[in-house]
Amino acid sequence: MNPSLAKFMLRKTPKEILDPKPTMNTPLPLNTGASIPALGLGTWQSAPGEVKKAVSHAISVGYRHIDCAYVYGNEDEVGEGLREAFASGVKREDLFITTKLWCTFHSRAEEGLDLSLKALGLDYVDLYLMHWPCPMNPNGNDPKFPKLPDGSRDLDKSWSHVDTWKAMEKLPSTGKVKAIGVANYSVKYLEELLPHASVTPAVNQIENHPYLPQQEIVDFCKSKGIHITAYSPLGSTGSPLFKEEGVQEVAKKHNVSVGCVLLSYHIARGSSVLAKSVTPSRIEENKNIIKLDSSDMESLESIHKKKGLRDLSILRLALTLAFRTSSRGPFFLSARKHYGMPS
Numbered sequence: 001m002n003p004s005l006a007k008f009m010l011r012k013t014p015k016e017i018l019d020p021k022p023t024m025n026t027p028l029p030l031n032t033g034a035s036i037p038a039l040g041l042g043t044w045q046s047a048p049g050e051v052k053k054a055v056s057h058a059i060s061v062g063y064r065h066i067d068c069a070y071v072y073g074n075e076d077e078v079g080e081g082l083r084e085a086f087a088s089g090v091k092r093e094d095l096f097i098t099t100k101l102w103c104t105f106h107s108r109a110e111e112g113l114d115l116s117l118k119a120l121g122l123d124y125v126d127l128y129l130m131h132w133p134c135p136m137n138p139n140g141n142d143p144k145f146p147k148l149p150d151g152s153r154d155l156d157k158s159w160s161h162v163d164t165w166k167a168m169e170k171l172p173s174t175g176k177v178k179a180i181g182v183a184n185y186s187v188k189y190l191e192e193l194l195p196h197a198s199v200t201p202a203v204n205q206i207e208n209h210p211y212l213p214q215q216e217i218v219d220f221c222k223s224k225g226i227h228i229t230a231y232s233p234l235g236s237t238g239s240p241l242f243k244e245e246g247v248q249e250v251a252k253k254h255n256v257s258v259g260c261v262l263l264s265y266h267i268a269r270g271s272s273v274l275a276k277s278v279t280p281s282r283i284e285e286n287k288n289i290i291k292l293d294s295s296d297m298e299s300l301e302s303i304h305k306k307k308g309l310r311d312l313s314i315l316r317l318a319l320t321l322a323f324r325t326s327s328r329g330p331f332f333l334s335a336r337k338h339y340g341m342p343s
């Protein structure tokens, strides 16, 4: 094309087309050729009696991505919320539903999937994730959280997360999953997995927020074509992130809520993000994704440095020490702390 014509067309093209504003449903590409909506509704700790309404309300106000898991123990109620949405005219193919294989099912991947599908009332999920790379004893003293007599987690040392992945690779051909992925994978675990994988995970779902940017794993996944989904982006229940000055300043600058900044941060990084709420007004507030500029991102990215978490090696050291001395991790490692997972 004539260069002056190209310049003219560029000048006349509206800014929204050249540099589109992200929205809650901006489709982010996966290595399968499908895409994942930028914002998903989380359902961890969404209590019985609340989660059906949360799912149904979220879909009615425009959410198209719902994150579930067998271990959350509420997939039957999530399914009721989905059925309410379908009855209102929403089509299955308009939704992106994720669920996860729990640790005591690593050697029974299809069985774990079938239990989730049955509870959700679905024929397929869009994404099936290995919840943690930690197989647990399927015949232990508890179906979900088996423990050894000394109180530590009863891990299944005869089975490896690579074996689990090989079993998961067979699932897309059953038609019951569109894509498979992992969660809570560090670089070390991915380096163990990838040489044996004939399917590259579509997604790695990890805890991610300004206190825990996890740049190393984010960059590694990007280099391998693995999409990142950020969980606990608000810092989970009772989070100190809402009082964090650096986040409050960015929120003030854009005249939006702190929650909105914390969610938009991931979309600016190219990740999708999951926000859990059972409160209708918050479910609506969290939809307001905005475009953050480079100075906002610099401010948000400087937060963890100020906190002394200069790089992941320091974080790892903190984690290792925390798990050696107690079964609880640092305050912000909510899911790991909750499940008592080894580091």
Ligand SMILES: NC(=O)c1ccc[n+]([C@@H]2O[C@H](COP(=O)([O-])OP(=O)(O)OC[C@H]3O[C@@H](n4cnc5c(N)ncnc54)[C@H](OP(=O)(O)O)[C@@H]3O)[C@@H](O)[C@H]2O)c1
Pocket: 041, 042, 043, 044, 045, 067, 068, 131, 183, 184, 205, 206, 230, 231, 232, 233, 234, 235, 236, 237, 238, 257, 259, 260, 274, 275, 276, 277, 278, 279, 282, 283, 285, 286, 334, 335
């Ligand atoms: N793969 C994994 O291992 C893993 C681990 C953890 C989480 N996840 C997924 O990620 C999702 C999100 O993470 P999360 O549940 O840990 O935490 P989160 O979404 O960071 O935070 C949820 C908490 O923030 C509150 N909240 C929501 N919106 C708010 C707002 N606008 N203003 C103030 N407070 C607000 C919620 O309260 P109300 O509900 O009372 O409104 C809830 O207490 C989970 O639900 C789950 O689906 C995955």
